[in-house]
Amino acid sequence: MSGPLTGIKVLDLTAALSGPVATQWLGDMGADVIKIEPPEGDSIRAMGPARNPGMGAMFLHANRSKRSLVLDLKIPEARAVVLRLAKTADVLITNTRPKALARLGLSYGELKSVNPALVYVSIVGYGSGGPDADKPAYDDLIQAAAGIPSLHGPNDPPRYAPIAIADRVTGICAANAVLGALFHRSRSGEGQMVEVPMLETIASLVLSDHMAGLTFEPALGPAIFQRYVSIRRPFPTRDGSICLMVLTDKQWRSLFRTMGHEDAMEDPRFSTMANRTQNLESLYALVADILEKxxxxxxxxxxxxxxxxxxxxxxxxxxMSSAHLSSSGFFESIHHPSEGTIREMKPASTWSLTQPRVTRPTPRLGQHSRDILEEAGYTPKEIEAMFKSGATKE
Known part of the structure; x- marks a missing residue:
């Protein structure tokens, strides 16, 4: 079996996390992802524990199913390689700021001139229509700009979500944008540019839960869904913690019956969803008191x-020892050619025909430079000249 994107060529001009997350999804679906890196490599190659330099744990988990080509885009010969590859590519995805790409001669207009059918996806920090469009963006900054650190209890200090949620969610949305643009091209033959801004992506994620009363004009109340902010946390038990998600009247009735307090549903504060929503602190305090016993x-x-x-x-x-994840085949131990045995996570979705899978081990820096240049039609003499000039390396 082959993945659903088998035969699709992706030029990956991304670094750090949002872009690599997107292109790993595409690579797992079978696309030939050519990761174009500067001579010093992707900035996250050194993050996390590693057996060898440049092959840190975070890099390993965001860059499998790709090939690595080193190009120093400050050198004209290296920029020419991108243009040649773009002629036969289906997708180019980047998270470099647009003005920097324009200075390199790699804007959408220039790429479109060599391949009108190209899908060009640009991940940016802030949408091009706003005053912050040219600002640099990282996960912490976007979390802050979208208000995530403020979404804690009134007595808790602001803090970031302890995962790179802005980068990873934006990367998933960028991969989704690629799929939509490819589907459009399959029907029309037209390539196009798609901008995926981090702030707008994460702001929509946050506000879908927390716009609340401000959804309406005039407002029907303040922003913030209080259950998430004030009382949404695991319940202490006598010897640890437990997590519950009880929503419907039937579930609440069953919960109180199981806890030996069925009469709680007779309390008008808790008898309906609307009433419970208005009395969440009292409701959760009652549940917490019972669970501690x-x-x-x-x-x-x-x-x-x-x-x-x-x-x-x-x-x-x-x-790591979850019975469910182990039984479902989520974890897989694989032999990496340079890193030895590593624990990998399989693509989570299950397909009846074109199952995504890990198609290549995470590449070493420049591991495929020579192969990719040969495939692009460069002669051995031209390739050696590029190695000598520093335009590429392996």
Whole structure:
């Protein structure tokens, strides 16, 4: 079986995280992803523990299913390589600021002139219509600009979400944009440019939950969904913590019955979803008081038997031995040619015909430079001249 994007060539002019996340999705779907890196390599090659320089854990998990080509784009011969590759590419994706690409002669207009059918996806920090369009952007900055650090309890200091959520969500959205643009091209023959701004992407994520009363004009109340901000956290038990998500009247009735407090649903504050929403702090305080009286294992057994949505609170260590993830085949130990045995995560979706998979191990810096240049039609003499000039390396 082959992936759904087999035969699609992607030029990957991205670094750090948002762009590499996007192109890894495309590579797992079978696309031939050519990762174009500067001579010093992607900036995240050194992040996290590593067995060898430039092959850190974070890089390994964002750059599989790709080939690495080193090009020093400050050298004209290297920029010419990008233009030659673009003639036969289907997609170019970048998260370099547009003005910097224009200075290099790699703007959408210039790429379109060599390949009108090219899908050109530009990940930017801030949308081109606003005053911040030229500002640099990183995950922390975009989290801040979208208000994520402020979404904590009133007595908690502002803090970032402890994962690179802005980079990773934007990367997924960029991969989705590629798929939509390719589908349009399959029907029309037309390539196009797509801009995927991080701030607008993450602001829509945040505000979909928290615009609340400001959704309406005039406003029906303030912003912020209070359950998420004030009281959405695991419940302490006698010996640990437990996580519940109870929503419908039926679920709440079953929960209180299982906890031995069925009469709680007779309280007008808790009898309907609308009333519970207005009395969340009192509701959760009651639940917390009850849950502290028994241990986690006992509660989990009771709630699972009653079909009440419940989960244990995992840590990063315990997640690695999750019975469900292990049984579902999520983890896979693979042999990397230079890094030895590493633990990989398979693509999470399951397809009946064109299953995405890891198509290549994460590449070493410049590992495929010579091969890709040969495929592009460069002669051995031309390739050696580029190695000598520093335009490329392996």
């Amino acid at each position: 028994r241990g986690t294992d006992e509660w989990v057994a009771l709630f699972e038997a009653a079909d009440i949505p419940v989960a244990r609170l995992e840590t990063m260590d315990s997640l």
